[in-house]
Amino acid sequence: xxxxxxxxxxxxxxxxxxxxxxxxxxxxxxxxxxxxxxxxxxxxxxxxxxxxxxxxxxxxxxxxxxxxxxxxxxxxxxxxxxxxxxxxxxxxxxxxxxxxxxxxxxxxxxxxxxxxxxxxxxxxxxxxxxxxxxxxxxxxxxxxxxxxxxxxxxxxxxxxxxxxxxxxxxxxxxxxxxxxxxxxxxxxxxxxxxxxxxxxxxxxxxxxxxxxxxxxxxxxxxxxxxxxxxxxxxxxxxxxxxxxxxxxxxxxxxxxxxxxxxxxxxxxxxxxxxxxxxxxxxxxxxxxxxxxxxxxxxxxxxxxxxxxxxxxxxxxxxxxxxxxxxxxxxxxxxxxxxxxxxxxxxxxxxxx
Ligand code: PEP
Ligand code: MN
Numbered sequence: 001x002x003x004x005x006x007x008x009x010x011x012x013x014x015x016x017x018x019x020x021x022x023x024x025x026x027x028x029x030x031x032x033x034x035x036x037x038x039x040x041x042x043x044x045x046x047x048x049x050x051x052x053x054x055x056x057x058x059x060x061x062x063x064x065x066x067x068x069x070x071x072x073x074x075x076x077x078x079x080x081x082x083x084x085x086x087x088x089x090x091x092x093x094x095x096x097x098x099x100x101x102x103x104x105x106x107x108x109x110x111x112x113x114x115x116x117x118x119x120x121x122x123x124x125x126x127x128x129x130x131x132x133x134x135x136x137x138x139x140x141x142x143x144x145x146x147x148x149x150x151x152x153x154x155x156x157x158x159x160x161x162x163x164x165x166x167x168x169x170x171x172x173x174x175x176x177x178x179x180x181x182x183x184x185x186x187x188x189x190x191x192x193x194x195x196x197x198x199x200x201x202x203x204x205x206x207x208x209x210x211x212x213x214x215x216x217x218x219x220x221x222x223x224x225x226x227x228x229x230x231x232x233x234x235x236x237x238x239x240x241x242x243x244x245x246x247x248x249x250x251x252x253x254x255x256x257x258x259x260x261x262x263x264x265x266x267x268x269x270x271x272x273x274x275x276x277x278x279x280x281x282x283x284x285x286x287x288x289x290x291x292x293x294x295x296x297x298x299x300x301x302x303x304x305x306x307x308x309x310x311x312x313x314x315x316x317x318x319x320x321x322x323x324x325x326x327x328x329x330x331x332x333x334x335x336x337x338x339x340x341x342x343x344x345x346x347x348x349x350x351x352x
Contacts, residue, residue: 001051002064002077005033005040009059017059024050032237034072043071043235070227070271072234073241078272084212084240086131087167087186090158095130095167097212097242098274100343102335103303105169105276106328107133109318110146111153116310121160123325124308128332131187132157132166133305137173138317139193146316154184161186169214169305175203182209192216192246192281195229205236212240214305216278219249223263227271243267243275244305245296247282256284256321259292264299276303280321286312289323293331297338304335 005014021031024046033042043066046054055063066076083098097103106129111117121132136153138146149156157168167186172178173194181188188211194200195218204213213233217226230241245264247257259282267275277296279289293304309315312322323331 001044001046001054002066002071003042003044003054004061004064005042005059006061007040013057013059017054017057020053020057024053032235034234034237034239036072036234036239037078041072043231045069045071068227068270069224070231072239073227073230073271073273075268075270075272080272081268082239082272082274084242084274086212089209089211090161090167090186091165092161092167092186093130093165097276098302100339102297102301102339103131103276104129104328104332104335105131105133105303105305106308108135108309108315109280109307109322110135110138110316111149111156111170112146112316113149114156114159117153117156117160118163119310120308120325121164121166123310124328125164125166127308127325127329128336129166129308129328130303132160132164132168133189133307134160134168134170135189135317136170137177137181139171139173139191140317151180154181158184172200172204175199178203178207179209182207182211185211187212187214187242189214190216192219195221195226198232201229201232202236205233205238207238210238210240212242213238214242214244214276216244216246217248217260217263219257221248223266223270227267230271230273241273242302243271243273244278245275245282245301246278255282255288257282259283259296261295261299264296264301268300274302275300276305277301278305280305280307280318280323284321286321286323286327289321290327290331290334294334294338297335298342300342304331306331 138148169187171189279292309322
């Protein structure tokens, strides 16, 4: 259920409500409220008796039952799609994800060195990308693979933003690093291996700067598990979540993963959160990236995140799936044309 708190509720009424909610849920700590669409709301899963008690509280404006386990991210709560503003905290060109124009995030898998990052940043900017990606902390399968430059990588991303005006996205792997990464980044990426790292999800929800969070689908996660992971972030106080489909594990080694494109229109039914697609990790093969990018936009994705390297074969990480800036330029153009055509189609249907 979603409890909306009366904006005029005084502190005594609010304290009374909180005490009741803690008693009902058995929670030892303060129950967090979230601001969604300028209203203060609390999401809970309680029985009918508790429902009646809560409705009687003077601090409560309304109680909306939601049938799914995820509540705040549910489309039942918010029929209108949410958009997420990126880059308003640093000096750069802010971008809106979810407003009808596909947003293209592009850059190297890993920040390797200053020259590599800056040249890629300028190249993807020129190719029309809106956001620069680059991993400073890399979750690698083997401990012997390049693990990223760490904090130095964050400084280089900030420099690339300052030079190009592109907001930056980078991965955070540990709860204790969320504040530091948020100081430098415009979007916190939570990777596939950490989709159910609950302390990390909570830290991304609680952290002071409330940076948007890109939540990648777990390698074998169901859509409900993924939405519940997003619910953790939102319920902890950060409504700015973007979902990213990046392929799920299957049995065929021909592609790195299997891109589940049916999840895109399905997610738009289940949740109001924006959805983007990562065709690079989904396929693991650069020759498949252009077609899967087009397919993603045609399926209704609000954007793409693509690995780009000036010399993909020499990349320290994921070179096999990285494309060149020139190939990116074409994908950007095609994505915008496709989204435009689809927008016109929708308008035509609406007029008819
Ligand atoms: C990445 O984007 O660099 C990455 C590690 O992705 P994923 O978590 O989807 O594997
Ligand atoms: Mn990668």
